[in-house]
Every structure is written in C-alpha cells, then in structure tokens.
Amino acid sequence: MERVKGIEPSSPAWEAGAFPLCYTRFRQTDSASFSVQIKPKLVSAITFVMLQRSMAPIMGPTQPGTIQIDETETKADLAAPWNVIVHNDPINLMSYVTLVFMRVFGYARTKAERHMLEVHHKGRSLVWSGGREQAEHYVHQLHSYQLLATLEKSES
Amino acid sequence: MTELRVERANEKQIRITGIAPVLAVMLREVPVILEMRDSPAAKNRLLPDPTSANEKANQEWQQIVGPELHHLFVSAGETMARDLTGLVADPHDINTGQLEFPVEHLRAWMSALNQARLILGEIHQIKEEDMNEANLDPRDPRDLAALRIHLLGYVLQSFVELETGHEPQASI
Numbered sequence: 350m351e352r353v354k355g356i357e358p359s360s361p362a363w364e365a366g367a368f369p370l371c372y373t374r375f376r377q378t379d380s381a382s383f384s385v386q387i388k389p390k391l392v393s394a395i396t397f398v399m400l401q402r403s404m405a406p407i408m409g410p411t412q413p414g415t416i417q418i419d420e421t422e423t424k425a426d427l428a429a430p431w432n433v434i435v436h437n438d439p440i441n442l443m444s445y446v447t448l449v450f451m452r453v454f455g456y457a458r459t460k461a462e463r464h465m466l467e468v469h470h471k472g473r474s475l476v477w478s479g480g481r482e483q484a485e486h487y488v489h490q491l492h493s494y495q496l497l498a499t500l501e502k503s504e505s
Numbered sequence: 506m507t508e509l510r511v512e513r514a515n516e517k518q519i520r521i522t523g524i525a526p527v528l529a530v531m532l533r534e535v536p537v538i539l540e541m542r543d544s545p546a547a548k549n550r551l552l553p554d555p556t557s558a559n560e561k562a563n564q565e566w567q568q569i570v571g572p573e574l575h576h577l578f579v580s581a582g583e584t585m586a587r588d589l590t591g592l593v594a595d596p597h598d599i600n601t602g603q604l605e606f607p608v609e610h611l612r613a614w615m616s617a618l619n620q621a622r623l624i625l626g627e628i629h630q631i632k633e634e635d636m637n638e639a640n641l642d643p644r645d646p647r648d649l650a651a652l653r654i655h656l657l658g659y660v661l662q663s664f665v666e667l668e669t670g671h672e673p674q675a676s677i
Contacts, residue, residue, distance in 0.1 A: 439633040440626040442658055444665045445619065451669075458669075488555045489570060493577060495619050500555050500562075 430503035431484035433477040437468050438497050449494040450476065453487060478503060511663040517608055519667070521660075524602025529594035531656050536589070538621040539582040542575075546627040551578060551620060581616035588614070611664060618661045625650045 435446075443465055450461035454477060467474035476498075477487055484500050491498035509528070514520035524532070541547055552571050554563040588606035595601045606614070625631070629650035636655075641648040 438623075438626075439631060439636050440622050440654060441619070442662055442665065444662060444669070445615075448665050448669055485555070492553060492555075492570070493574060495551060495616070495623055497553055498555075499553075499557055501557070 429481075430478050431481045432475050432501045432503050433484050433487045433491070434473050434499050434501055435464070435468050435476050435491060436497040436499065437472045441496065443469065446496065449491065449496055453490045453494070509659065509663060511660075511667050513608065513667070514605055518605045519608055519611055520603065520605045521663075522603045524592070524594055524604065526594060526596045526602065528656060528660070529592060529596075529602050531653055532592065532660070533589055534653075535617055535621045535657070536582055536586040538624055539578075539617060541624050541628060542578060542582075542620060544624075544628065547624040550623050550627045551575075578616065578620055581613040582620065584610050584613035585617040611668070615661060615664050618657050618664075622654045622657050622661070625654050 446465045446468065447458065447461045450456050450464055451458060454461075456464070464474045464476050477484065481500075488498045488500050509521065509523045509525075511519065511521050542551055552567065552574055555566045555570075556562050588604070588610055591606065592604045593601060594603075629647045631647065631651055631654060635647065635651045638648070638651065641652050643649045643652060
C-alpha cells in the first residue's frame with residue numbers, strides 16, 4: 350500500500366518499513382542502509398531503550414552503523430513463526446475491518462472478508478503468520494487503524 | 506430526513522451533502538470527544554498492548570510505539586477539526602448541511618471518526634448487545650453514546666463505501 354503524503358500529517362507510524370522494536374535486533378553493518386531503515390525520530394527512542402537495557406551504544410567504536418545485539422534474543426526466537434491475531438470488538442464496523450485487512454496485508458476482498466467474519470463469529474482470527482519483525486510491523490499497522498491486534502508465538 | 510451523500514466533487518475534493526442538523530452537531534463534537542483520548546479507558550483501547558502476556562515487550566512497545574501512534578491520532582483529529590470549520594449547516598434548514606475537504610484528508614477523517622466511536626464505547630462501556638439494541642433512549646447516557654457511535658459510524662461507513670464501492674455492513 351502506498352501512503353500518500355498529505356492524507357494525514359506525515360508520521361513515521363504510517364511510513365515505518367519495519368517496526369521499531371525490530372531495530373534492537375538488527376545486526377547492521379552497512380551505514381548507508383542503516384540510515385535508510387532507521388527513522389531519525391526513532392533513534393533517540395531506541396537509544397533510550399538500549400540504555401535501559403544496559404546494552405552497548407548504537408554506534409560501536411570501530412564500525413559506524415553497527416548495532417550491538419542483545420544475544421538473549423536467540424536465533425530460534427527470531428526464526429519461529431509468529432502469529433498476528435485480530436480480536437473482536439463491538440465498535441469497529443465490519444466493512445472498516447475488511448478495508449483495513451485489504452490495505453495492511455494486500456488481501457483480496459474475499460480473503461479479507463473471511464478473516465473479518467472469523468473475528469466476528471469466533472472472537473479472533475489469525476490473519477498472518479511469519480517472521481517476528483514483519484509480524485510486529487503488521488501489529489503496528491493494525492493498531493494505527495485502531496484494530497485490536499496481538500502477536501503470538503506459533504506453537505507449531 | 507435528508508440523505509447523506511459522500512462523493513468526490515472532483516479529483517481534489519470530497520463533498521458531503523445532506524448533513525442533517527443533528528449530524529452536524531455530532532460531527533462538531535468529534536474534536537471534543539477526541540480530547541478524552543488520554544483518559545485511562547480510552548488510552549488502553551487506542552494504544553493496546555501487542556501481546557497478552559509478555560510484560561517486557563508490552564512496556565517497550567508502549568515506550569516506543571505509543572508516542573508515535575498518539576501523534577498519529579492527534580494529527581488526524583486536528584485535520585478533521587480544521588476541515589470542520591468549513592461545515593455549512595443551518596439548523597433551520599435540513600437541506601443545507603454540506604462540507605468539502607481535500608481527498609488527502611479522507612484517511613484522517615476515517616481515523617478521527619473511528620477514534621471518537623471507540624472512545625465513546627470505552628468511556629460508556631458499550632457492549633455488543635448495546636450496539637444491537639433497537640430501542641435506544643437518548644435520555645440514557647449509555648444509550649445516547651450508542652446512538653452517537655451509530656451516527657458517526659454511518660458517516661464512516663459512507664467513507665468506506667467511497668473507498669471500496671461496497672454495500673453497507675454492520676459492526677463486527
């Protein structure tokens with residue numbers, strides 16, 4: 350989905366290509382691409398979180414643009430499938446939820462409606478499954494549309 | 506009762522006509538409703554946690570994403586409030602209510618309308634059965650909130666239809 354400037358005052362939340370929490374797990378060595386992926390306004394927030402974790406500073410002494418990763422995030426944790434779940438609520442319009450699924454996931458109307466009806470009848474729907482970073486991004490997007498969405502680690 | 510009509514006036518403008526006086530009042534109340542977005546109940550709904558059990562992840566999310574989403578929601582409300590200054594509505598003439606705003610503001614309007622509906626729902630603890638109640642009494646605060654949610658939903662639905670060209674649906 351292409352976001353058009355001016356629809357709403359520009360906000361990184363609309364434009365984020367990856368969810369901020371993902372950045373704390375980057376092992377990024379290319380300073381050029383680093384600058385593309387990290388939104389300037391978020392750097393201070395990320396730094397704040399990293400400092401809270403007593404992690405190494407964002408910019409290492411030898412390699413500009415290198416993020417020191419918290420190794421407690423295991424490879425298995427990142428590789429395991431994560432589910433994006435949308436929960437029912439009494440206020441959101443069915444048509445609005447369908448539209449959001451089409452916009453966020455690029456789903457065809459029939460698929461978007463199927464998920465919307467599952468939310469309506471079963472109280473929740475697993476709308477997407479895959480890597481954690483992308484899952485976080487989708488939850489972020491769904492929250493920006495005011496849908497109740499959560500992230501769950503797949504049990505499979 | 507006039508029929509609300511939402512259409513593209515041209516490539517750059519959205520036009521709403523047939524805005525009944527009561528709907529005009531409710532639209533003008535949206536910015537006031539949005540000022541309640543920071544109440545605990547509304548805040549929990551508009552800025553929900555991303556997990557059901559991981560406190561640490563939820564806390565980080567709220568620290569990093571919370572302000573971004575809050576800014577986004579505030580911006581949408583401000584955009585709608587500015588556009589509402591152009592609302593023409595004579596309380597003595599039900600046929601005159603109309604408004605135009607830039608096409609680029611449509612998503613801000615949808616966001617602001619939905620925020621207002623959700624805030625009303627949280628503050629008045631509106632449940633599914635309240636939304637399905639056919640006999641709402643406007644003298645009752647909760648029923649009045651449900652009526653306002655329905656009426657704002659009517660406008661939101663018109664915007665969704667403009668975006669998708671699809672038939673009306675109920676709430677999920």
